Amino acid sequence: MPRQRILVIKLSALGDVVLAMGPFAAIRAAHPDAHITVLTTRPYVDLMKASGYFDSIAIDRRPKLSQPREVLALRRFLRNGKFDRVYDLQTSDRSGFYYKLFWPGPKPEWSGIARGCSHPHANPHRDSMHSIDRMAEQLLDAGIKDVPAPYLEGPDIDLERFGIRSPFVLICPGGAPHRPAKRWPAERFGLLAKKLADYRLTPVLIGTDKEAEVLNKIDQMCPKARNLMGRTGFLEIASLAARSVLAIGNDTGPMHIAAAAAAPSIVLFSNESDPKLSAPRGIGKDAVSVIRESDLRQLTVNRVMDEVRRRLDLTD
Numbered sequence: 001m002p003r004q005r006i007l008v009i010k011l012s013a014l015g016d017v018v019l020a021m022g023p024f025a026a027i028r029a030a031h032p033d034a035h036i037t038v039l040t041t042r043p044y045v046d047l048m049k050a051s052g053y054f055d056s057i058a059i060d061r062r063p064k065l066s067q068p069r070e071v072l073a074l075r076r077f078l079r080n081g082k083f084d085r086v087y088d089l090q091t092s093d094r095s096g097f098y099y100k101l102f103w104p105g106p107k108p109e110w111s112g113i114a115r116g117c118s119h120p121h122a123n124p125h126r127d128s129m130h131s132i133d134r135m136a137e138q139l140l141d142a143g144i145k146d147v148p149a150p151y152l153e154g155p156d157i158d159l160e161r162f163g164i165r166s167p168f169v170l171i172c173p174g175g176a177p178h179r180p181a182k183r184w185p186a187e188r189f190g191l192l193a194k195k196l197a198d199y200r201l202t203p204v205l206i207g208t209d210k211e212a213e214v215l216n217k218i219d220q221m222c223p224k225a226r227n228l229m230g231r232t233g234f235l236e237i238a239s240l241a242a243r244s245v246l247a248i249g250n251d252t253g254p255m256h257i258a259a260a261a262a263a264p265s266i267v268l269f270s271n272e273s274d275p276k277l278s279a280p281r282g283i284g285k286d287a288v289s290v291i292r293e294s295d296l297r298q299l300t301v302n303r304v305m306d307e308v309r310r311r312l313d314l315t316d
């Protein structure tokens with residue numbers, strides 16, 4: 001009997017991809033002998049490989065209708081894959097369009113929200129659910145009952161290579177540049193880093209070159225901080241998070257990685273996003289602490305330090 005062929009669609013973004021790790025695990029557990037392909041975009045290939053849930057990885061070039069050759073190539077991939085079932089965890093207009101690309105031929109079983117699909121997630125309140133809960137309910141409607149919390153395991157890492165002294169706290173002060181209201185001011189992170197250093201905790205800063213101004217500001221304010229700007233990919237972040245005593249940062253993708261790598265985490269939210277819909281999830285009830293202030297410029301360092309002391313059982 002031929003192996004069942006499964007396609008999982010998860011294209012972006014970083015936080016959503018990390019939150020999907022639990023659903024990925026549930027799909028693999030439900031289809032242990034199937035050949036499972038994931039369709040994703042290039043930035044997330046290494047994460048998909050490291051997860052161990054997939055037999056193959058296909059890269060979606062996200063073609064536009066003005067690129068008919070690319071659209072036809074995607075259609076050939078979908079039709080030639082001879083998939084028995086598709087789990088659309090992206091559930092966007094784009095992935096719904098991919099369902100239409102099977103026309104006029106036979107369509108596979110499809111879990112998602114595409115009109116006419118065999119296993120629709122028809123909850124009218126789905127957009128008011130946390131991403132994890134929404135995907136879990138979607139899979140339940142497709143016959144998959146148990147969805148674990150997201151988990152990521154990075155490779156073994158040599159802290160000396162990064163010049164890190166334990167114990168250390170991972171700090172993620174960046175975020176989407178087009179949404180500055182989601183960022184706690186760099187000066188506050190700098191003061192926080194100094195307070196952490198007073199407790200003999202090494203502040204370890206991560207981020208990309210695009211966040212150089214923020215990272216350098218913190219670095220200047222706290223000479224004991226270790227600035228790893230541009231030196232950590234997604235898997236290195238997971239490895240560092242797993243070795244840290246705590247991770248602190250804005251509502252941004254790397255904090256999802258830290259939580260999924262089982263780091264105790266504190267995530268800072270403004271009114272720009274809703275933690276009830278998108279907060280990082282870790283393993284255990286108290287894995288992630290959320291601190292929310294309508295305007296992050298009003299969030300004090302003392303308030304964040306109070307939560308740090310509680311999480312690490314520190315005393316003055």
